[in-house]
Amino acid sequence: MKIGILTYHHVINDGAVLQTLGHVYTLRELFPEATIEVIDYRHATIERIERREAFKALIKLKKGAISKIKKYYNFKRFVNDLLPLSKEHCQTDDTAKAVAFINRQHYDYVIVGSDEVWKILDRKYARQFPNIYWLPETLTAKRIASAASANGSNPKLLEKKDIQEKVKTIVEGFEAIAVRDQYTFDFIHRLGVSTPLYQVPDPTFGVDWKADGVKEKLQKVGVDFSRKRFALNLSSNNPEFAKASEQIQQYAKQHNIQLVGIGQYNKYCELNFSDVLNSLEWATCYQYFDFCVTDRFHSTIFSIKNHIPFLVIESNKKYPTAHKGKIVDLLSKMDKLAYHQFYDDSIDFKEKIDHLLQKYQSDNFTDIIDHLKKQFRTHLLNSIKG
Incomplete structure (x- = not known):
């Protein structure tokens, strides 16, 4: 066949x-x-x-x-x-x-x-x-x-x-x-x-994705394993995402967290890279971070599969009809829409991250993945x- x-x-x-x-x-x-x-x-x-x-x-x-x-x-x-x-x-x-x-x-x-x-x-x-x-x-x-x-x-x-x-x-x-x-x-x-x-x-x-030598590659480009690390796959070229990223940067400074851009360039990150890891290594690198902020579908999936808490930020402008996109569809089926947020100027993203870090400790994604x-x-x- x-x-x-x-x-x-x-x-x-x-x-x-x-x-x-x-x-x-x-x-x-x-x-x-x-x-x-x-x-x-x-x-x-x-x-x-x-x-x-x-x-x-x-x-x-x-x-x-x-x-x-x-x-x-x-x-x-x-x-x-x-x-x-x-x-x-x-x-x-x-x-x-x-x-x-x-x-x-x-x-x-x-x-x-x-x-x-x-x-x-x-x-x-x-x-x-x-x-x-x-x-x-x-x-x-x-x-x-x-x-x-x-x-x-x-x-x-x-x-x-x-x-x-x-x-x-x-x-x-x-x-x-x-x-x-x-x-x-x-x-x-x-x-x-x-x-x-x-x-x-x-x-x-x-x-079940696997790749060798990922941690060593991350260390080589400057990822600091002596601190907590947040991965951002979120572009600061988007005005709404830039405002959210600025709040996340403030949160990171308050808690001695390294912000790392792992795909899209984000000027609020301490470190950015997009050409260091191949696709297999990128799929498994999420396990080396304590949190992920993204607007991307597969970043959401690999946060889930690597068992790290995450926040998806999307723009309402992207969805002018009742259909709200593939990430909302995915998280709705999991009953995990708490990890998704359409951008709004009134949102305190520092508070949102604190809430999700606590919530994740009691949430079970293992059965969902299986x-x-x-x-x-x-x-x-x-x-x-x-």
């Missing part, structure tokens, strides 16, 4: 490559006799934009520009070295060419997901619907959606009858449709498809008939 995984494995984002590895590692364990490949398809426009963005910061002499370029090249190297990529490579925006490429690989199953692979946008440089990530009917392999998400879509586009009819026509032929969030579930459910439809967690919950791991693995076992 040969299984191909189609996802955003190539974008410069630790969460994207880790959810890809979540599928790879879980499938290898569940189906040891199968050939598991990541389909090395890359959207040509996205590849070009990411390369341009990496160098644009240098041209504009922005802080962290060199680090951004180093991360770009280190990330590409990591993806090429670690992921079991298909021997053949395809880079195009043409869906028909992408279909022909995938069919030449002779997969028994093609799995699309995780990530926002079903996001529908009409922006100039977006992946235009219907793209290859919808797995068109012309694919010869059996098709499975695994933790696919339409989060971040233009909601007006999801209401268009022609788009709804096209989506229904495509996904009716799937073996199973497992989506990552309620928003995507509701969208597909409204179409009245007959294919089995259900929700599953992000693939990163399916794996349940989500089992749920993800059960979905793959039930969807693939080896």
Whole structure:
């Protein structure tokens, strides 16, 4: 049996490559006799934009520009070295060419997901619907959606009858449709498809992540293990997050805490790095911090999986409709929305952190983690008939 995984494995984002590895590692364990490949398809426009963005910061002499370029090249190297990529490579925006490429690989199953692979946008440089990530009917392999998400879509586009009819026509032929969030579930459910439809967690919950030498790398770049340490994956370029970060900096000074930026540059941090750790090391580095503040989905997940208290700060401006995003969806299912906060000028974030540090001592995430791991693995076992 040969299984191909189609996802955003190539974008410069630790969460994207880790959810890809979540599928790879879980499938290898569940189906040891199968050939598991990541389909090395890359959207040509996205590849070009990411390369341009990496160098644009240098041209504009922005802080962290060199680090951004180093991360770009280190990330590409990591993806090429670690992921079991298909021997053949395809880079195009043409869906028909992408279909022909995938069919030449002779997969028994093609799995699309995780990530926002079903996001529908009409922006100039977006992946235009219907793209290859919808797995068109012309694919010869059996098709499975695994933790696919339409989060971040233009909601007006999801209401268009022609788009709804096209989506229904495509996904009716799937073996199973497992989506990552309620928003995507509701969208597909409204179409009245007959294919089995259900929700599953992000693939990163399916794996117990390990990496060697992470503490030594952190020490080498200046992380101080003689003090308490807070990780921030929160950009100070956002005015609201800058105000929150300033309060967190005040809290850190009062309690002799080292603030460390572990992804996005934050001027209120004592130390920033983004190019020091590869994606596997980044997934496990959270265990070496006493608290995490973030607006990112996978930073939230790896705080949970590494058993450290956390606070998610998001902007209400990001969500103009009733849908409040994938992090709210995740924490709602866990009944842990206390760890999420939409920014407001009236909030005392120092007080919020104190409260969460105390609350975390009595909260149990272990059973939640175990349940989500089992749920993800059960979905793959039930969807693939080896």
